[in-house]
Amino acid sequence: MMSRLDALKVLFKYTENIPVISSCGNTSREWASLGRRDNHLYMVDTMGLTPSVAIGVSLALENKEFKKCIAIEGDGGVLMNPNAFASAGYLRPKKWLLIVFDNECFASTGGQCSLASRLDIGKVAQGYNLEVIQVETADAFEHAVQTSIEKDGPIVIHAKINQENQKNPFINDDPAVLAYKFSCFLSQ
């Protein structure tokens, strides 16, 4: 099974010009370790909100050139705010692509077991009338990212990953600066 960092390295290759919003904790820290970009919005708190913010950005960008707005969220975060599934299913934002990294645990807080160990998040998303692509390997993930970017959403990539965690520096930036850079990128 791939690690989250393996998957993030793949995603990094295809998203130089695509807004990407990453969830708090180790996901944003690993994502930032690959290289800071203004098209990245790193969430430093508010676990589970990433898919909702990406819905808003996707709607705002409907008439712009960006192919997608990508949200990265973990299994714990998605189950904390499944309302975003409801909104995406209802609003059908074409540019919304959610990547759920599912390691069936809360890796950032020590690996405690999450509810995803007994639930299939992909099936949950399908229940909200969302297209779901389920992957377990880096090759399948790469193919899913490539194809999803080119077609209309809303789409969920449900990626099973192992429980490996990289130790990277905390993202302790002023959130106002993070948002300003991201907003300037979106306004181009």
Next chain:
Amino acid sequence: MTTFRDLACEEIIKGIEEVEPDYFLSIPCSTVGPVIEHFEKSDKVTSFPVSREEDGVGIAAGLSLGGKLPIMLIQDTGIGNSILAITTFAQAYHVPMLILVTRRGGFGEINSAVNLFSEPLPRILDDAGVKTFKLDYRLPLKEWSVAIKQAAQYAKDTHRPIIVMFNIKGGAEQ
């Protein structure tokens, strides 16, 4: 007979229209039902419901980051469902949005539990540092639309979420 509620709803509609928001998000509330129905039919504003206020704050924040102006209309109980998103995302990331909030609790409230949240809510918001303007019968109704318009401008100018909370039940201090 036209009630205080009817007149208040007309003023709220007028205020929102003068702001000219791009999006209107809401969760139903019987006291402002006419406001929600008005914007559901409007062709000037994109209107849609959300299922939980926290999700609504996230969507509104995304719209705002993308250069659009959102207004969200909810009950005050919904602040309880969204205060983390309001503080640690919208406020921390300097994301402007206007949140209109109808008051629960107080005279005329028949619910036997909601007062336990609605009554202390203004103090909770003050302690959280979320700027809130409060409208009730003491402010002439013709000023309500002006307050809503100015609050939206204030949200943009000060780069943060602003709440306008209104008690449209009228009568004595709640």
